[in-house]
Amino acid sequence: MDITVNRVKSLNGEIIIPADKSITHRAFMFAALTKGQVKITNFSKGADCMSTLNIIEQLGCNIKYLSEQELIIDSVSAIKKPSDKLNCGNSGTTTRLISGILAGQNFNSSLYGDESLSKRPMKRIITPLELMGAKFNHKDYKLPIDIYGTQLKGIDYISPLASAQVKSCLLLAGLNAEGVTSFTEPYKSRNHTELMFEYMGADINTQGNKVVIKKSCLNPVDINVCGDISSAAFFIAAALIVPESEIIIKNVGINETRSGMLDVLKTMNADIELFNKRVISNEKVADIKVRYSDLKATNIQGEIIPRLIDEIPIIAVLATQAEGTTIIKDAQDLRNKEADRITAIKTELSKLGADIQETQDGLIINGKTPLNGDCSIECYHDHRIAMSAFIAGLICKKLIKINEFQWVNISFPEFLELFHRINNLG
Numbered sequence: 001m002d003i004t005v006n007r008v009k010s011l012n013g014e015i016i017i018p019a020d021k022s023i024t025h026r027a028f029m030f031a032a033l034t035k036g037q038v039k040i041t042n043f044s045k046g047a048d049c050m051s052t053l054n055i056i057e058q059l060g061c062n063i064k065y066l067s068e069q070e071l072i073i074d075s076v077s078a079i080k081k082p083s084d085k086l087n088c089g090n091s092g093t094t095t096r097l098i099s100g101i102l103a104g105q106n107f108n109s110s111l112y113g114d115e116s117l118s119k120r121p122m123k124r125i126i127t128p129l130e131l132m133g134a135k136f137n138h139k140d141y142k143l144p145i146d147i148y149g150t151q152l153k154g155i156d157y158i159s160p161l162a163s164a165q166v167k168s169c170l171l172l173a174g175l176n177a178e179g180v181t182s183f184t185e186p187y188k189s190r191n192h193t194e195l196m197f198e199y200m201g202a203d204i205n206t207q208g209n210k211v212v213i214k215k216s217c218l219n220p221v222d223i224n225v226c227g228d229i230s231s232a233a234f235f236i237a238a239a240l241i242v243p244e245s246e247i248i249i250k251n252v253g254i255n256e257t258r259s260g261m262l263d264v265l266k267t268m269n270a271d272i273e274l275f276n277k278r279v280i281s282n283e284k285v286a287d288i289k290v291r292y293s294d295l296k297a298t299n300i301q302g303e304i305i306p307r308l309i310d311e312i313p314i315i316a317v318l319a320t321q322a323e324g325t326t327i328i329k330d331a332q333d334l335r336n337k338e339a340d341r342i343t344a345i346k347t348e349l350s351k352l353g354a355d356i357q358e359t360q361d362g363l364i365i366n367g368k369t370p371l372n373g374d375c376s377i378e379c380y381h382d383h384r385i386a387m388s389a390f391i392a393g394l395i396c397k398k399l400i401k402i403n404e405f406q407w408v409n410i411s412f413p414e415f416l417e418l419f420h421r422i423n424n425l426g
Helices: 021-032 047-058 092-102 124-133 166-173 192-199 230-240 260-267 302-307 309-320 332-336 341-353 383-393 403-408 415-421
Strands: 003-005 011-014 037-041 062-065 068-076 108-112 135-139 142-148 156-158 180-184 203-208 210-214 244-252 270-282 283-291 326-330 355-359 364-369 375-377 400-402
Touching: 011 415, 021 047, 021 068, 021 092, 021 166, 021 192, 021 230, 021 403, 037 108, 037 203, 047 092, 047 403, 062 192, 062 302, 092 108, 092 142, 092 166, 092 283, 108 203, 124 135, 124 166, 135 302, 142 355, 156 364, 166 192, 166 210, 192 203, 230 260, 230 283, 230 309, 230 383, 230 415, 244 332, 260 309, 309 332, 309 341, 309 355, 309 364, 309 383, 341 355, 341 364, 341 375, 341 383, 383 400, 383 403, 383 415
Parallel strands: 011 244, 156 180, 375 400
Antiparallel strands: 003 400, 037 068, 062 068, 108 142, 135 142, 180 210, 203 210, 244 283, 270 283, 326 364, 355 364
């Protein structure tokens, strides 16, 4: 599906952001590990999360929908050997987290995915899992991967990179491993796994950048999933750069390990207000008011990178409209996402007239630069590149065409509908 995007005058109104994808993945998987029923409210309907839900159903869980916003996962008993290979679709989160669960089972299983996912590196989880005793069959550490279930043993693992997916994979393996498993990372990555494990009664302890887990069981408690700050980021950005805009985004998760973009936007002179703060299922939540702002350039590097890694494509769009030079460093992991996002961002924003340079581990963006449009944008099978291009298109002098925009459905099928609510785009 190709779409065109036109310049708009303003964005105004109120929206409720869809459910957090990272938390939804975990809610589905962790419910499968309980012995009972877990009601999950306000889950993400993105294709990635549906890949996870389909897999746990293949592993023996019963899924009952109560409404469009509620379902019950009945784990019945211990998860069982699937009758077929498990399709992870386009979801790296599904692949890496479910591997931690499957490696310690008493049966074998196989994972595969689409063309894009099959190019993504899995060595980062396979190496530590093998130290725990896991056994795999693969080619160059990429999908498809055969997992030979075996009894795992706890290890003390020091990770060379801050990664919530690697951390969560090992914590899930440690939940069923003999002894104690610890994971230490250079910076603290998103901690949804730790918070949900704590909420569900796991024997887990966090000490700075180190997390320790012992073999334990999860309790079947109900989970209400808050809104996704990574999805909200696109609406926040749009309101900041489209003149005369003011919007309210409700029910947004503001977990400190995910809200790095909000911290960066403060340094960029963004007019953002958080109110109605509360805690839902052990996650911090707030409503966010955003107004058009005269943005200033900033430097982004170091320990904040894991807290906003997914938002860098849209931050790059903002940087084109900020006075001065924005420098992004230490973000080399962007090259291992659905696409090489560093190259993709540089290539596509340059088409629009942005003054942007690519470095080995980031970007240098000079602003404020008018964006011209009148071109076709590629999304590289990457939902975040597609949505970032859409936001850029809202301020381009001429319309732009985005090819294969359907990749947005991987994470955010409601994207266009919500934009129609705050502006008649169509």
